[in-house]
Amino acid sequence: MIRLSVFILFACYIVMAIEAKSLPKTNTLDQRVDSVLKLMTLDEKIGQMNLLTSDWDVTGPSINKGYLADIKSGRCGNIFNAHTVAYTRKLQEVAVKESRLGIPLLFGYDVIHGHKTIFPISLGEAASWDLEKIERSARVSAIEAAASGINWTFAPMCDISVEPRWGRVSEGAGEDPYLGSRIAEARVRGFQGKNNNLADPLTIAACVKHFAAYGAPQAGRDYNTVDMSERTFRDVYLLPYKAAVKAGAVTVMSSFNELNGVPATANKWLMKDILRKELGFKGFIVTDYTSVTELVNHGVAKDDAAAGLLSVKASIDMDMQGEAFAKYLKNQVETGQATIKMVNDAVRRILRVKFQLGLFDDPYKYCNTEREKKLIYAPEHLEAAYKVARSSMVLLKNANNTLPLHKGEKIAVIGELATSTRDLLGSWKAAGNWDFMKSILDEIKAYNGAENTLYSLGCKKMGNDRSEFEAAIEIAKGADKIVMVVGEDCDWSGEASSRTSIKIPGVQSELIERLTALNKPIVVVLMNGRPLDLSKESKLADAILETWYSGTKGGKAITDVLFGEYNPSGKLPMTFPQNVGQVPLYYYAKNTGRPIYLPNDKYKSKYIDCTNDPLYPFGFGLSYTTFSYSDITLSNNNLTNDGAIEATITVSNTGKVEGEEVVQLYIRDLIGSVTRPVKELKGFQKIALKAGESKKISFKITPDMLAFYRLDMTYGTESGDFKLFIGGNSRDVKETNFTLAK
Numbered sequence: 001m002i003r004l005s006v007f008i009l010f011a012c013y014i015v016m017a018i019e020a021k022s023l024p025k026t027n028t029l030d031q032r033v034d035s036v037l038k039l040m041t042l043d044e045k046i047g048q049m050n051l052l053t054s055d056w057d058v059t060g061p062s063i064n065k066g067y068l069a070d071i072k073s074g075r076c077g078n079i080f081n082a083h084t085v086a087y088t089r090k091l092q093e094v095a096v097k098e099s100r101l102g103i104p105l106l107f108g109y110d111v112i113h114g115h116k117t118i119f120p121i122s123l124g125e126a127a128s129w130d131l132e133k134i135e136r137s138a139r140v141s142a143i144e145a146a147a148s149g150i151n152w153t154f155a156p157m158c159d160i161s162v163e164p165r166w167g168r169v170s171e172g173a174g175e176d177p178y179l180g181s182r183i184a185e186a187r188v189r190g191f192q193g194k195n196n197n198l199a200d201p202l203t204i205a206a207c208v209k210h211f212a213a214y215g216a217p218q219a220g221r222d223y224n225t226v227d228m229s230e231r232t233f234r235d236v237y238l239l240p241y242k243a244a245v246k247a248g249a250v251t252v253m254s255s256f257n258e259l260n261g262v263p264a265t266a267n268k269w270l271m272k273d274i275l276r277k278e279l280g281f282k283g284f285i286v287t288d289y290t291s292v293t294e295l296v297n298h299g300v301a302k303d304d305a306a307a308g309l310l311s312v313k314a315s316i317d318m319d320m321q322g323e324a325f326a327k328y329l330k331n332q333v334e335t336g337q338a339t340i341k342m343v344n345d346a347v348r349r350i351l352r353v354k355f356q357l358g359l360f361d362d363p364y365k366y367c368n369t370e371r372e373k374k375l376i377y378a379p380e381h382l383e384a385a386y387k388v389a390r391s392s393m394v395l396l397k398n399a400n401n402t403l404p405l406h407k408g409e410k411i412a413v414i415g416e417l418a419t420s421t422r423d424l425l426g427s428w429k430a431a432g433n434w435d436f437m438k439s440i441l442d443e444i445k446a447y448n449g450a451e452n453t454l455y456s457l458g459c460k461k462m463g464n465d466r467s468e469f470e471a472a473i474e475i476a477k478g479a480d481k482i483v484m485v486v487g488e489d490c491d492w493s494g495e496a497s498s499r500t501s502i503k504i505p506g507v508q509s510e511l512i513e514r515l516t517a518l519n520k521p522i523v524v525v526l527m528n529g530r531p532l533d534l535s536k537e538s539k540l541a542d543a544i545l546e547t548w549y550s551g552t553k554g555g556k557a558i559t560d561v562l563f564g565e566y567n568p569s570g571k572l573p574m575t576f577p578q579n580v581g582q583v584p585l586y587y588y589a590k591n592t593g594r595p596i597y598l599p600n601d602k603y604k605s606k607y608i609d610c611t612n613d614p615l616y617p618f619g620f621g622l623s624y625t626t627f628s629y630s631d632i633t634l635s636n637n638n639l640t641n642d643g644a645i646e647a648t649i650t651v652s653n654t655g656k657v658e659g660e661e662v663v664q665l666y667i668r669d670l671i672g673s674v675t676r677p678v679k680e681l682k683g684f685q686k687i688a689l690k691a692g693e694s695k696k697i698s699f700k701i702t703p704d705m706l707a708f709y710r711l712d713m714t715y716g717t718e719s720g721d722f723k724l725f726i727g728g729n730s731r732d733v734k735e736t737n738f739t740l741a742k
């Protein structure tokens, strides 16, 4: 009898499993989701809420080696850090053919700035201020990832940060919420396709991370406490996440940090009230790596079980690598501590994304070997990477037109980073391969001729070894110009790479200083993932080119910029301070009650050993040409609440070569019910101008651009006087005034 009932049950399961694999396609998405959900056991449901790393490319401590068995048993519905068609197909086959219901796996991966073809690091891309190119970068990354079996990327990273000490500024778009929001949207469009058509086999699901305010750790130390006012959170930090959600991102990642005493992964206010209710997010929330069980260390849960319960109650849907749901949630549902509704809601949201991706229709839709062969490192992808790389570079100094270099000049290239291809890829290199790449030195030789290109190591990027100094100085003596490639090891940026000093490491600057004795023009080429303290180098060098970590085609892009084949057009997405003591230093600061008017005033908001000015302000970047800005004209000085006015300026290329300029619009609200920033970026346009050419540039100003969280925390505008600024960076601007009517 028992046997018979087991047999009947088993037979039912088989019928149901077949059903799940061949669901009618005519039903609505929700009906299809529910038709699977109703077949699932509690264990299988919880399995869908579990995300485990494969042992391929672990980005943190791996605690589960048995993921294959877990896929088979339905205990694990999602895998990350697995790629290539062959490998993902193997795992997908286990899920589809060997698990009871055959629910396909999601394959997540950190495709941050490229998959195989690597683009500049995200901060570098942000410096291009070129939304089309940034979208194209995400598109190409999605195409290559999708062709490699991946269907979900843990990007875009939308964390605003004013903290150069924090290693992860390299992964974001910098300090500004407006620029950050536009970039976040562009990246979502790139990953998920223009119309969020996830059914297209060359799109992948995006994941907005790290929600929320992960970019504001105290003292810039990774994973550290975040404590900020709700007003700052809403007016600044929330905006890029919001933009990405609005652009249609189907997943969000909860961050490691606490926000005002409540860790994000247990934060109902953040996840339910803000993300789901206010922002209307319909997708699923995944945690960051073991951030559920880290609630124990945070001190809000006594053990992993309690941690899981807090998370599920905060409407977290998927546990990355912590296995708190996998281990404890079943019992918590059975004993009434958690409800089955919580589980069902989470699983619905996860299955929904799997359906949207078309995985139920074809679980192997990302597993096409031909496509993989054809698309990985496709020439048009490398070309796109080259173009973004060129546009991301920021010319910080160019005294006496030291740059561009001239073909055929004798150039002494010095520094370890000049020959390193690995560093060009940055910290999130994904599946990028640096063996076949060309270094900066290779490309300079190819362009300038090996006979005109001398090389000496000089010193390493780290450490105090000066033994190669003299050899480098000797080599430099025979050159017309010196190109010194310096910066940080790529692993000094990214996760768990916070610094207390933001100076160029080791003895690299010391060598620059020694080389100045030769009285030859010195060009410093920087490779780094954060704003650096360049106060010393800015005096020693004749020219400074910030190249970030510029990706697979970085060597060529840098060479072409150095030799004037491309006129640099990047602008800083983060303020470069004079020194670390000024940090956090950002352009949208408040005026304070004691701003400085006269340099020698004592009781002012300032330092006694340094001015308040940055070394290089937000939005700053030079060109091989020069631009001039006319005065601003406004179509009307009075803006009505349902109206719009137009601000127009003429920008002229006053130099000898064609160039691109990022025309930036800033606004200041002069009197508010709460204090307002001295400037806020509200628009920008990147334009190209031939030598001698002028263009009229217009910005439409509408009241919504002036809205903020007012004294009573309602969102809206306040009538009164505003300043409007337009310029080529946040400091050097033309200005005018307008009024917002009552």
Ligand code: BGC
Pocket: 059, 060, 110, 154, 209, 288, 289, 495
């Ligand atoms: C990082 C995330 C990343 C995840 C998966 C974590 O350590 O904080 O940004 O997506 O690992 O690799």
